[in-house]
Amino acid sequence: MARLSPVLFVFYFHSRVPVSEHVLCLYAQFLSHTLTVGAIRNYLNGVRLFHLFHGTDYPHTTSFPLRLTLLGLAKSSTHIPKQALAITVPVLRRVFHVLQPDSALVCLIFCLP
Numbered sequence: 001m002a003r004l005s006p007v008l009f010v011f012y013f014h015s016r017v018p019v020s021e022h023v024l025c026l027y028a029q030f031l032s033h034t035l036t037v038g039a040i041r042n043y044l045n046g047v048r049l050f051h052l053f054h055g056t057d058y059p060h061t062t063s064f065p066l067r068l069t070l071l072g073l074a075k076s077s078t079h080i081p082k083q084a085l086a087i088t089v090p091v092l093r094r095v096f097h098v099l100q101p102d103s104a105l106v107c108l109i110f111c112l113p
Contacts (some may be wrong), residue, residue, distance in 0.1 A: 005044060017050075017051060017054060017056045018051055018056050018057060018058060018060075019047060019051075019060075021059075021060050021063050021065055022065075024044060024047065024063075024066055025065055025066055025069040027039050027043075027047075028043075028044060028066070028069050028073065029069065029073070031043055032073045032077065036077065037067075037070060037073050037074040037077060039068065040068065040073065041103055044063065044066075048060075048061065050072060
């Protein structure tokens with residue numbers, strides 16, 4: 001599993017709400033292998049919203065260990081998002097000719113957004 005989604009995280013800890021500060025720090029560390037720190041903050045916000053929607057207290061909003069974990073992840077982050085190269089008209093023409101343009105199915109798939 002590339003990353004533990006917030007939904008799975010919430011289902012696993014549903015009976016253990018509120019989630020401990022230690023578990024949130026471990027979750028942030030686990031997510032740091034595949035996500036940026038900004039995305040990790042969004043995931044943690046999802047956990048916070050889950051607590052609030054279920055009427056439980058979320059005491060970790062200003063948690064020092066969690067802030068320290070996120071700060072450490074930001075400083076040691078080696079995650080560089082992979083950005084695809086732009087698809088230009090010559091590239092599209094080349095792909096079109098390689099994919100046997102006489103096939104109706106290939107033409108249909110090539111035209112789909």
